[in-house]
Amino acid sequence: MKKRMLTAAALVATSSLLLAGCSANGGDGGSSEPIVIGTTLSLTGPLQAFGTNLELGYETAIEEINAAGGLEVDGVQRQIELIVQDNGSDGDKAAEQARSLVLDDGAVALLGAATPPITIPVSAAAEQLKVPVISTITPIQAFLGGNPDGYKYSWDVFFDELQMTQTQFDAADTITTNKKVALFTDQEEDGKVMGGIWETIAPDRGYEIVYRGEFPVGNANFASQVSAAMAANAEVVIAQVIPPDGIALLKEMKAQGYDPQIMFMEKAGNTGGYPTITEGLGDGLMAANWFAEGMGLDREQEFIDKFSAQIGGVNSDLGTLVYGYSIAQVLFDAIKAAGSTDPAAVNEAIGKTDGTFPAGKIKFNADHVSALPAVQTQWVGNDMILITDANGKSVNAVIAPMPGLAK
Structure with a gap:
């Protein structure tokens, strides 16, 4: 599936420019043609929640620019056209679509x-194409591990797992547990990186990893893993799974009567409406987050007021929209600064980004990443409530044990 996005107002403005025979100097030869931006998103499949909300964030940023007359490139106002393809949550298909978009x-x-x-x-x-791409909702260490030789045209804005994994222990410290931890991690990049970090830092935080279950993505049978975690008497559970696997894990825990004092679920737990999707089992589930009311982000309340009803609450879906909006702004600022749509010039300008956006302060380092802080949140109804801030300070009390499993 391929979608083109250019607002009606943008179409009128573009037609007017073309009819006027608009021309200017240098850069792109004074072109008034729309600037084409491509994106391949998971609009279907297990990662659909991330894709649809990123798309909404991109579209919002583009609509604002186009409605204001377009993006100035070398003295010419140009509309932006977004072409969207659905990769179905398939990495190989996404790579193929990226090449086609260019x-x-x-x-x-x-x-x-x-x-x-x-x-x-x-x-x-x-x-390979030597065309810049800015990504988000992709943990930094896993992103960097995808290209040990280093990136030249690829950029990532998200949290660093080294900081994020501390948030689980920060939140767990606010309640009484036996400090025994069971890990459930899949074998994709996130699971490998986060699982390794949790195992490394747990002893320093006074916790003991008493069980670690590892499994392929798409696992639907957690019977033996849950039994082992229960036998190890783990009162803290930390999982890194895709949304469907998270549902299967919660159902098995409920079936076996396993209700730990506190449970964290990364990735799956960042899916909007997760307590509803899990038929109530996810009520009280914890998840590291990149957007929550009370973080004090730029334009935080504006985005909450404008989109929370549409998104279905103040949760990670809203955060994904905000991050999508922000990296789109980064790209458009770079095109304007470059005064050209030449990929090399735009890429160089992206590297000079240094500003505050709704997602936070974005400034890339030599590895092409900009780390933003993660916080810890808990699902309460349709909202994810801020529990501890990025520095580990308690903001709201944890509801424990987790209501969804304790009922």
Whole structure:
């Protein structure tokens, strides 16, 4: 599936420019043609929640620019056209679509997908094509692990797992447990990286990993893993799974009567409406987050007021929209600063980004990443409530044990 996005107002403005025979100097030869940006997103499949909300964030940023007359490039106001393809949550398909967006549709740059299994193949395609791509909702260490030789055209804005994994222990410290931890991690990039970090830092935080279950993505049978975690008497559970696997894990825990004092679920737990999707089992589930009311982010309340009803609450879906909006702004600022849509010039300008956006302060380092802080949140109804801030300070009390499993 391929979608083109250009607002009605943008179409009128573009037609007017063309009829006027608008021309200018240098850069792109004074072109008034729309600037084509491409994106391959997981609009279907297990990662659908990330894709649809990124798309909404991209569209919101583009609609604002187009409604204001377009993006100024070398003195000419130009509309932005977004071409969207659905990769079905398949990394190989995403890479193929990224190439098509550039070679067939003429995209001068790409806005990224979400999660390492999709982002890394798209980044590899961008590197081959020498066209910039800015991604988000992709943990930084996993992103960097996708190209040990380093990126030249690929950029990532998200949290660093080294900081994020501390948030689980920060939140767990606020309640009484036996400090025994069971890990459930899948074998994709996130699971490997986060699982390794949790195992490393747990002893320093006074916790003991008493069980670690590892399994392939798409696992539907957690009977033996849950039994082992229960036998190990783990009162703290930390999981890194895709949304369907998270549902299967919660159902098995409920079936066996396993209700730990506190449970964290990364990736799956960042899916909007997760307590409803899990038929109530996810009520009280914890998840590291990149957006929550009370973080004090730029335009935080504005985005909450405008989109929370549409999104279905103040949760990670809203955060994904905000991050998508922000990296789109980064790209458009870079095109304007470059005064050109030449990929090399735009890429160089992206590297000079240094500003505050709704997602936070974005400034890339030599590895092409900009780390933003993660916080810890808990599902209460349709909202994810801020529990501890990025520095580990308690903001709201944890509801424990987790209501969804304790009922």
